Amino acid sequence: MVSSLRTFGRAVRVGRQALGGAAIDIVRLRFPWREMLHQCWYLVTVTAIPAILMAIPFGVIVSLQVGNLIHQLGADSLLGAAGGLGVIKQGAPMATGLLLGGAGAAAIAADLGARTIREEIDALRVMGINPIHRLVIPRMVAMTVVAPLLNILIIFVGVIAGYAVAVAAQGVTPGSYWATFGSFTMVADVWVSLAKSVIFGFLVVVISCQRGLEAKGGPRGVADGVNAAVVLSVVAVVVVNLFITQLATMFLPTRLA
Template sequence: MEPASSTRQRGGTATALRIVRQNFSDIAIGSLRTFGRTVDLGVETLRGAATDIVGRKFQWREMLYQAWYLITVTALPAILMAVPFGVVVSVQVGNLIHQLGADSLLGAAGGLGVIQQGAPIATGLLLGGAGASAIASDLGARTVREEIDALRTMGINPVQRLVIPRVAAMMLVAPLLNILIIFVGIVAGYFVAIGAQNVTPGSYWATFGAFTVLADVWISLAKALLFGFLVVIIACQRGLEARGGPRGVADGVNAAVVLSVASIIVVNLVITQVVTMFLPIRVA
């Protein structure tokens, strides 16, 4: 006969594997359900915004108030992030191309790095950090105080009353913040190039204009808009589903920030690959 210890060991291993498999399946199913609810919220928000604009019921005052709040919490950090980013691109790329004897190409490298990648990613991260946390905490606090349930009891759609103005505000602020980061990053890289890399101003702007085309700017703005939409929808969904008092609000804020950053990185990778396939870098 087989020893009892071996039987117990095999039984414990089987139980552990069953628990791990069950937890993994629960997490996967729960993630898919959360993703589905987020998509439903996004579709409902877009449909409701279009209906409100056509029916002249859009909350312009609330949208402008939320937009101003987002600007106040992201404008200064955007400048502080854009300056070192432009400097780092100029220094690192400048050292490389200096060894190749192509110092005049620093303008093209700095422009493409800031416009195509740096500005939209920085915009998304700022909105995901400052904007998403503020929106998730606000809606989460309203949810745990049962204000959302009170709105539904009074026949008021919380998506129409709370979500749509915040989405519109984020879509307004995202491209403005992206343009600010582009301007500050390029200016910072320019001064570093002509001051520390011994690049002439004429060659810097000549290569910048030769390799950076208008399509790059439009793609950067489109990416900023998409990142802003992802951030605000995730933040609103996490806030509206907050449960368990202040701890639940804190968990919702944390989840909103983490999911926003992760989604921005993944979506940016996909967009970069698609753009590289259909719009490769070329001299204007």
């Protein structure tokens, strides 16, 4: 228990130093934009294709399951509204968080862990370079930039997949699907979905950077750090999503058609 609390405290310290350091670097015109853009491109190449492959079956499953229920109630025309509500409010941010917690966390933890066991991190400290500013901050900003873009991609692909299934397999007319698409979903729900993805990305990058910088024991230590980063990231995403969903339900209740 004490060890877990200490690990949590170190992760909080990494996140606080990264946020404060990013603001200071931007003000002082020292922010490593090139490294940040490189990390953005790297995260896109790691997560874009899996995001599309994840969004397609997710949109199909939502359309089929919700469609069967709505068909039993005799409200087939509301399939677009229910499908859009499920994908935007829960499906896309959760898929984004889990994808970042899997592929993104593994990539970052493996990179920093390998640098740590090769003593590159110690070399940076000896040269007077703060690893938080040099390595963590560009990855943090890159992750928080890529996360909402990934969320938008998953929303688009998931909605299109659900639309295709609804029209082709469930007999819903295209006009009624799009006419009712916004019946239950507000613009605020889209902003909440994007905010969720940014928070999830921040949690994932802090956890993965902390585990990577603390890797020890050779290649096995790197593997253990990657495993811990992925597991902790997924757990953090699920718990925080539950908390945010409760707050959103209290202050932004679902609008009835």
